[in-house]
Amino acid sequence: MTGADGEAESLQKLAGAAARWMSNTSGTAVECAAVLHRQRSCTVTAGSTAGTAALAASEDEHVDGPTALGSALAAPTVIGQAGARWQAYRKRLLEHGLGAALALPLELQPGSSAALVFLGPPDYGFPARILADASWFGEVASQSLKLALDVHGVIRAGDNLxxxxxxxxxxxxxxxxxxxxxxxxxxxxxxxxxxxxxxxxxxxxxxxxxxxxxxxxxxxxxxxxxxxxx
CATH class of the missing domain: 1.10.10.10 (Winged helix-like DNA-binding domain superfamily/Winged helix DNA-binding domain)
Incomplete structure (x- = not known):
């Protein structure tokens, strides 16, 4: 929220902060993609790098990723090699030089949904301890994004008035x-x-x-x- 001009910039700051936190926690370089869906509004996407931002922006086009509209997850989910559901998405990750993904849904107000997707290198897997840490981070990130969206809403209302x-x-x-x-x-x-x-x-x-x-x-x-x- 600090210094952000709008929802897109707040989401961008969150993606960058999430990537830094996960990289420090896991001990390896991890990137982060972020997606925000709101009723009667365009989908907002962001990423800690240009590549992850493009990957997030392509979710609704391909409709095969964990944050595509209609694919909302209820809990942190590791997307690895096993399982047929994410094979097309996994192929796109590998094309971008990425490996396993950890999708982390964020809890927002009704009518809004968001998720962070942590993306590790091809030879990295997210261990069980990371899942517990990610759940905690998701709670913090949810509150942060809620506050940012509320503030931006108040600012818009003030400008309109x-x-x-x-x-x-x-x-x-x-x-x-x-x-x-x-x-x-x-x-x-x-x-x-x-x-x-x-x-x-x-x-x-x-x-x-x-x-x-x-x-x-x-x-x-x-x-x-x-x-x-x-």
């Missing part, structure tokens, strides 16, 4: 100008704005901005900032 307030102010000031020029009511002034908006196929805010820019003193500036915290 700011845009609404600024738009409303421009419209109200423009209506005031029309009221003074035409000696009419607010409802009549807004009706004029709306009529011009329809005739010119423009947003009401754009028509209002045009009126304000034509004023001798120019358009007044509107600023909305959160109150200072002592």
């Amino acid at each position: 700011k845009q609404v307030l600024e738009s409303r102010t421009s419209i109200d000031v423009a209506c005031g100008v029309l009221m003074a020029q035409n000696r009419c009511s607010y409802a009549e002034a807004f009706s004029r704005l709306a009529g011009t908006s329809r005739n010119r196929n423009l947003k009401v805010r754009s028509v209002a901005d045009g009126i304000l820019k034509a004023m001798p003193s120019g358009a007044p500036r509107t600023r909305f900032e959160p109150p200072a915290i002592a």
